[in-house]
Every structure is written in structure tokens, then in C-alpha cells.
Amino acid sequence: MDAVQEMRIPIETNRELTGVTEKKASIQPVFATDIEGDQFDMLIDASGARSPLATGRLRKLSYGAFWATVDMPGSHEIMPNALDQRYWHASKMAGIMPVGTNPATGNQGAAIFWSEKPENAAGVIDAGIERFREHYCELWPEAEPFVRQIGSMDELTMAVYDHRTGQAQTSYRLYHVGDSWHCTSPQLGQGANMALIDAAALAKAVERTSSLKDVRKIYRRLRSFHIKLYQSLSVIFTPLYQSNSRALPLIRDLVIHYFARWPLVRNFITHTVSGVLGFRRF
Ligand SMILES: Cc1cc2nc3c(=O)[nH]c(=O)nc-3n(C[C@H](O)[C@H](O)[C@H](O)COP(=O)(O)OP(=O)(O)OC[C@H]3O[C@@H](n4cnc5c(N)ncnc54)[C@H](O)[C@@H]3O)c2cc1C
Incomplete structure (x- = not known):
């Protein structure tokens, strides 16, 4: 926010995004009030799990x-x-x-x-x-x-929790960060971390090149593996904490009780809940 204010980038509030209009040389946000936004080179969608621009099948979780x-x-x-x-x-x-x-x-x-x-x-x-x-x-x-x-x-x-893994970029000029790209149950507590790392990676990609084609390549290279890994871990671990299963919580309790202090297991748990498992520095 400090950087945005320092650069005098205008902030417009109370606008509900409903879509975008993309032309050969620009992209433009479209709002519910029929007001068309300015034209941009690229647009970053950070409008969360229910983003009107998101892709991927939304799966409601049972708890x-x-x-x-x-x-x-x-x-x-x-x-x-x-x-x-x-x-x-x-x-x-x-x-x-x-x-x-x-x-x-x-x-x-x-x-x-x-x-x-x-x-x-x-x-x-x-x-x-x-x-x-x-x-x-x-x-x-x-x-x-x-x-x-x-x-x-x-x-x-x-x-209500949703699980969806969409696309990092859904058109030449439209990028997604955070829940608008990927959302899941908060059991691993990584949603905010992932959204912030996406934003940092996209900023890094834009810093490194002025070609939109290369921005896309760099952004995907920096984020895709990490996101896929955490989305998969969330699918695996969520039923241990929220489900009707009797066997899974028993496994959870036994593993935590008997093995959580083993250095390898402890290391895995610590890395996972710090958001750094499989993370490549950039
Ligand atoms: C109950 C709950 C508990 C959670 N607990 C944790 C936790 O402990 N730790 C953790 O890391 N994560 C947690 N998460 C996940 C975390 O909140 C999200 O992953 C994170 O907020 C994603 O950030 P974001 O910026 O992508 O989206 P959001 O934080 O959802 O921000 C999206 C913004 O876009 C706005 N918006 C939405 N649609 C439109 C539109 N059409 N037009 C204009 N604006 C729009 C919204 O009002 C909102 O301000 C939790 C989630 C839930 C639901």
C-alpha cells in the first residue's frame, strides 16, 4: 500500500468487477455499474475464491x-x-x-x-x-x-470452503493471483502466504522482462509447482481434520503422537505449515 501511494497510483473502490474486454493491444475491466474501466496492458485478478474471472471447477467441501x-x-x-x-x-x-x-x-x-x-x-x-x-x-x-x-x-x-485449481493466466493479458487462481480449505493455513507469494512472483516476472509472453513463462515457472503441491497436500490432509472418517483421524493421532518428534517428520510438518515445502526462492 505504501508503494502504491508513493507512486500515486489511483485507487478506485466500490466497483464490482463482472468481466473484462480484451482487445489486441489492451485489456479493460468491466464493472457491474456499466462503467468501463481504463485500458491496460495487463490486468491482475485478485478478487478471491468467487472471482467472476476465475477458471477451474469449484468443488464445495463437505465441512x-x-x-x-x-x-x-x-x-x-x-x-x-x-x-x-x-x-x-x-x-x-x-x-x-x-x-x-x-x-x-x-x-x-x-x-x-x-x-x-x-x-x-x-x-x-x-x-x-x-x-x-x-x-x-x-x-x-x-x-x-x-x-x-x-x-x-x-x-x-x-x-463455506471451496476447492478449485484454475489457471495462472487465462488470456494473453489477464493474470490471477491468490484464491482467484487456487483456493482450498484453510486446514494448512497457507491461503494468505500463497496469495502473497503469487503477487511477489508476478512482480518479479514483470521486473525481469517487458514481453508479456515471457512474463507468463516466468510466472508459471516460479509458481506452478508450489501451487500444485499445496493444492494436493490440502486434498490429502483436509479429511484428517474435517470429515466423517473414523480411520483417518486415528492415523492422524497415531502419527502425531508417535512420529511427530522424529526429525524427518518434524521437518516435513514444519516446512509444510510454514508454506516453504517445495518453494523455489526467486
Ligand atoms: C474461514 C476462513 C479461514 C481462513 N483461515 C486462513 C488462515 O488461517 N491462514 C491463511 O493463510 N489463510 C486462511 N484462509 C484463506 C485466506 O483467507 C485466503 O486464501 C486469502 O485471503 C486469499 O487472498 P486473496 O487476496 O486471493 O483473496 P481475498 O482475501 O478473498 O480478497 C479478494 C478481494 O476481492 C474482492 N472481490 C471479490 N469479488 C469481487 C468483484 N467481483 N469485484 C471487485 N472486488 C471483488 C473481495 O471483496 C476481497 O476484498 C481462510 C479462509 C477462510 C474462508
Whole structure:
């Protein structure tokens, strides 16, 4: 943002992108209000998982989650600087994650989530906040100082997760970064990392060449393997954490309990959740 402001690049807000018009020498964004944008050499789509320009088949995942942000309580027994979770097999999952400042209060905040199937969401909302708190604290009694802060079901948002791996570039002048290229369940917690690395790689590609053909080659070379690897890992690992399976969570628990301290396994886990597995520096 500092760099954009320094270069006096205009920022236009409150425009819903619906498509693009591409000509031989330029590309132009098209907005819902019928206002046509300026003409550009290239356009970067960073409009997330539901991008109107994205490609690839969107697959809804069987589990999503209710989310809310609360204040970090004065005293509690949950890990203060790390994601902490509790499971019942893989069909129930409660999590608490420190998130810096809670924008609603300005205090130190924590995101709190509860795994749920999208088709059950309406029932959970109808059952009310007392029932929600009860279920949450049955699985994780120590979470009570966090959960008690949620005053009503309106304060929770049901997030539905999608999995899609589209194309990095869908026409000569149109590029995608982040979720508009690839989205998945947040189990590995890498969505923000991947989006930032895509943006850095695309900037690097543009820096290295002025030919759009070469930008495409460099961008793909820098990002394709890493993205495919993490999209595959997400498909493999998500059912260990959110599914109806009884066998997979058992394997998860045994592996974590008996092998997670082995240097090779520990190294794999650390690299995976840091986003650097298979990453080529550029
Ligand atoms: C519940 C949940 C929890 C998550 N937890 C984590 C986590 O712990 N760690 C992690 O790394 N990742 C997490 N992720 C994934 C992460 O949020 C995404 O991967 C990341 O935000 C992708 O960044 P992005 O910039 O590509 O898209 P987004 O952050 O989705 O940004 C897209 C932007 O484009 C705007 N937009 C959308 N459509 C249009 C349009 N038609 N016209 C104009 N603007 C538009 C949106 O309003 C938004 O501002 C989570 C995702 C979810 C849903």
C-alpha cells in the first residue's frame, strides 16, 4: 500500500468487477455499474475464491465452520501465541487462534471457530447461542472464557470452503493471483502466504522482462509447482481434520503422537505449515 501511494497510483473502490474486454493491444475491466474501466496492458485478478474471472471447477467441501472474533480473555488456559484445537475424530473440531487486534474493540483478539457441515448451519443457528456454547464447551471446557463473549448467533459467520485449481493466466493479458487462481480449505493455513507469494512472483516476472509472453513463462515457472503441491497436500490432509472418517483421524493421532518428534517428520510438518515445502526462492 505504501508503494502504491508513493507512486500515486489511483485507487478506485466500490466497483464490482463482472468481466473484462480484451482487445489486441489492451485489456479493460468491466464493472457491474456499466462503467468501463481504463485500458491496460495487463490486468491482475485478485478478487478471491468467487472471482467472476476465475477458471477451474469449484468443488464445495463437505465441512465449513462458524467463525467469530472475540477479545483475548485476561486469564485462560489456551496457548496464547499459537493455533489451539480440539477434535472428536474429524467430525467435531473447535479452534482458537490469536489474530492481533480485534477490530471491533481494539483489544488483543482471538478468532474462534467450530467445524460444521453447511447443510446443518441453519439448524445450529435456530438452536441458539446457548446450545452452541454448550456444544463447544462439552468438547473443550477451557474455551469457556472465549465462547462466553459471543452474545448471539448473529455474531458468528458460517464460512463455506471451496476447492478449485484454475489457471495462472487465462488470456494473453489477464493474470490471477491468490484464491482467484487456487483456493482450498484453510486446514494448512497457507491461503494468505500463497496469495502473497503469487503477487511477489508476478512482480518479479514483470521486473525481469517487458514481453508479456515471457512474463507468463516466468510466472508459471516460479509458481506452478508450489501451487500444485499445496493444492494436493490440502486434498490429502483436509479429511484428517474435517470429515466423517473414523480411520483417518486415528492415523492422524497415531502419527502425531508417535512420529511427530522424529526429525524427518518434524521437518516435513514444519516446512509444510510454514508454506516453504517445495518453494523455489526467486
Ligand atoms: C474461514 C476462513 C479461514 C481462513 N483461515 C486462513 C488462515 O488461517 N491462514 C491463511 O493463510 N489463510 C486462511 N484462509 C484463506 C485466506 O483467507 C485466503 O486464501 C486469502 O485471503 C486469499 O487472498 P486473496 O487476496 O486471493 O483473496 P481475498 O482475501 O478473498 O480478497 C479478494 C478481494 O476481492 C474482492 N472481490 C471479490 N469479488 C469481487 C468483484 N467481483 N469485484 C471487485 N472486488 C471483488 C473481495 O471483496 C476481497 O476484498 C481462510 C479462509 C477462510 C474462508
